[in-house]
Amino acid sequence: MAALLRGxxxxxxxxxxxxxxxxxxxxxxxxxxPVGFIGLGNMGSPMAKNLLRNGYPVIATDVxxxxxxxxxxxxxxxxxxxxxxxxxxxxxxxxxxxxPNVIDVYTGPNGILKKVKKGTLLIDSSTIDPSVSKEMAVxxxxxxxxxxxxxxxGGVGAASMAKLTFMVGGVEEEYNAAQELLTCMGANVVxxxxxxSGQAAKICNNMLLAIGMIGTAETMNLGIRLGLDPKLLAKIxxxxxxxxxxxxxxxxxxxxxxxxxxxxxxxxxxxxTLMAKDLGLAQNTxxxxxxxxxxxxxxxxxxxxxxxxGYANKDFSSVFQFLREEE
Ligand code: NAD
Numbered sequence: 001m002a003a004l005l006r007g008x009x010x011x012x013x014x015x016x017x018x019x020x021x022x023x024x025x026x027x028x029x030x031x032x033x034p035v036g037f038i039g040l041g042n043m044g045s046p047m048a049k050n051l052l053r054n055g056y057p058v059i060a061t062d063v064x065x066x067x068x069x070x071x072x073x074x075x076x077x078x079x080x081x082x083x084x085x086x087x088x089x090x091x092x093x094x095x096x097x098x099x100p101n102v103i104d105v106y107t108g109p110n111g112i113l114k115k116v117k118k119g120t121l122l123i124d125s126s127t128i129d130p131s132v133s134k135e136m137a138v139x140x141x142x143x144x145x146x147x148x149x150x151x152x153x154g155g156v157g158a159a160s161m162a163k164l165t166f167m168v169g170g171v172e173e174e175y176n177a178a179q180e181l182l183t184c185m186g187a188n189v190v191x192x193x194x195x196x197s198g199q200a201a202k203i204c205n206n207m208l209l210a211i212g213m214i215g216t217a218e219t220m221n222l223g224i225r226l227g228l229d230p231k232l233l234a235k236i237x238x239x240x241x242x243x244x245x246x247x248x249x250x251x252x253x254x255x256x257x258x259x260x261x262x263x264x265x266x267x268x269x270x271x272x273t274l275m276a277k278d279l280g281l282a283q284n285t286x287x288x289x290x291x292x293x294x295x296x297x298x299x300x301x302x303x304x305x306x307x308x309x310g311y312a313n314k315d316f317s318s319v320f321q322f323l324r325e326e327e
Contacts, residue, residue: 033057033090033091035058035091035092035093036058036059036085036089037058037059037060037094038094038095039095039096039097040062040070040095042159044062044067044095047125047159047164049070051181052071052074052076057077058076058077059078059088061085065078082105083110083111086114087115091120092112092120094122094124095126097126097274102126106136106139106140113143121145121146121174122145124136125151127202127203127281128149129199129281130149130203131196133147133195133196133199134195146170147195148168148170148195149195149198150168150169150182150189151202152165153167156268162184164185164186164188166189167192167202169194169197175191203281203285204282206278207278209246210278210279210296210316211299213246213316214299215244215246216237216251217317217319217320217323219242220251220252224253230256234251234257253320261317262315262317266321268315269315271315272319273307276304279300279303282296282300283300303316306318
């Protein structure tokens with residue numbers, strides 16, 4: 001029913017546009033009911049700010065209330081728990097580190113599902129195990145709510161500029177309702193199929209990203225050892241068949257590019273811990289489906305070792321520094 005209502009609201013908006021401008025603005029305002037946002041970290045905070053910028057009132061919570069300070073200053077309402085968010089909003093976005101946090105926020109003692117209203121649309125943008133997304137969808141359905149997975153590609157910069165790519169899995173009839181919110185935070189919103197398929201796409205992308213980054217880092221390291229100037233080597237790679245995102249947009253060698261984590265002692269960006277987590281998800285899903293991922297498995301081990309050797313909080317491109325230190 002909520003889906004129908006949401007759908008009909010969108011249809012009305014389109015119709016109104018052609019007949020009565022004053023009426024349109026009233027309806028638009030009416031569609032901008034509060035949106036709940038849980039998990040105001042590196043990504044969640046700029047994403048929620050973009051909802052506010054688009055005129056959606058935001059009701060936020062985070063286990064570390066100080067994470068909500070920036071949003072509070074911009075006019076968001078901050079509450080104490082996911083359950084309280086669910087009492088006040090019928091569209092909720094979650095942006096949490098990993099599967100256990102998502103399970104806790106949805107099904108824990110103060111979780112969303114304790115107070116969720118029937119018809120609520122729940123969108124999880126965390127990168128987690130697709131099987132957990134499916135479990136959350138079943139639990140949400142029991143309460144009369146709808147759960148969709150919508151993990152993102154693009155880092156903190158893309159989140160700030162509303163340039164994220166969302167990979168969406170879930171009931172197709174709800175996709176338009178999800179898209180209405182996701183387009184405020186992203187440049188691309190792609191429907192991938194049933195619930196969990198957004199996570200599947202995200203995990204595949206990040207496995208390739210990790211393999212590409214390690215490949216770029218070891219190539220650059222070898223070239224430097226062979227006496228090549230790193231800027232020159234990067235320029236040649238980027239006009240040749242070795243070019244990839246890690247070489248031309250996010251080069252891991254300090255001094256090659258400006259405005260990337262390697263230019264700032266690998267601060268900010270996408271942490272090695274999160275990359276190790278995503279590779280662990282790739283490993284689990286590959287094991288479950290008996291799929292060979294030899295390079296993905298090796299990348300997982302490399303990031304795990306990095307995390308235990310002081311790189312956990314550095315950007316994942318610090319694999320260059322890690323390899324350089326290996327004599
Ligand atoms: P983060 O650790 O900066 O933020 C997560 C936030 O969730 C934190 O503020 C934390 O306090 C909060 N949180 C944790 N458990 C909670 C709970 N039980 N209740 C309420 N709040 C809770 O992580 P991030 O960098 O924002 O990443 C979030 C997700 O997005 C991860 O799954 C990550 O893999 C994915 N992602 C990150 C990037 C990136 O560049 N950082 C890019 C793409 C995808």
